[in-house]
Amino acid sequence: MKRVIVNADDFGFSEAVNYGILKAIKSGIVTSTSLMANMPGFAHAVELYHSYPNLAVGVHLNLTCYRPLLSTHKTLTMENGCFHKQNDLLHYDETEMYTELKAQIQRILDAGIRIDHLDSHHHIHTTKRLRNVIVRLQKEYALPVRGGFEYPVSFPHTELSTAFYGEGAKLSSLEEIFAHVSEQEVTDIMCHPAYIDQFLYDSTSYSLKRIKEQEILCSEKAAQLIQRYGITLCTYKEVHA
Numbered sequence: 729m730k731r732v733i734v735n736a737d738d739f740g741f742s743e744a745v746n747y748g749i750l751k752a753i754k755s756g757i758v759t760s761t762s763l764m765a766n767m768p769g770f771a772h773a774v775e776l777y778h779s780y781p782n783l784a785v786g787v788h789l790n791l792t793c794y795r796p797l798l799s800t801h802k803t804l805t806m807e808n809g810c811f812h813k814q815n816d817l818l819h820y821d822e823t824e825m826y827t828e829l830k831a832q833i834q835r836i837l838d839a840g841i842r843i844d845h846l847d848s849h850h851h852i853h854t855t856k857r858l859r860n861v862i863v864r865l866q867k868e869y870a871l872p873v874r875g876g877f878e879y880p881v882s883f884p885h886t887e888l889s890t891a892f893y894g895e896g897a898k899l900s901s902l903e904e905i906f907a908h909v910s911e912q913e914v915t916d917i918m919c920h921p922a923y924i925d926q927f928l929y930d931s932t933s934y935s936l937k938r939i940k941e942q943e944i945l946c947s948e949k950a951a952q953l954i955q956r957y958g959i960t961l962c963t964y965k966e967v968h969a
Contacts, residue, residue, distance in 0.1 A: 732917060736749040756942075
């Protein structure tokens, strides 16, 4: 069986992103999403979740975009209160990283959301710098984690495909992924469907491409590829129950 999770990252980034993700789940091939607890669209995402409680939602751990939830950090933020960029992770204090990411997980749980996995913004959880933090959080919450690790792991995880991104955000990339899906592993295809609002446009260089992802993921041609390659679409909670 070729099992594939199509996970939309950045739920909670903004209202336009939230609406785009919901559309891709309801009308497209997206099966799962991961929520950012510290972003401006968080409350709106929570509202959508409670309107569609069958949504499969993970935590999109974040140490590189916007502001942290906690205000006590000494090493994670710049003078303006926002996180440093991702290449500054080496200078982050490990305890501060742990407490911030734990606070993000807890905020989502406290909002009444049943989370089914962990992943992260800019793949920070896969880096050796975050190894101790991720191992500790995974043990505490007993959740599967999106793969792509720079370090060996013994906890439940998926294979990760990042091919449907940037210049690879096209139908032929999806076909290439589906054609090579392993029957032994569960593959998580990372995607970023979204509509665009001013906050998204101002916050990231990866904005306009999200509309193209949205169109492809909701297309009849994408659905036909699922059938052609015998793909079983699933969620983390279905394969790691």
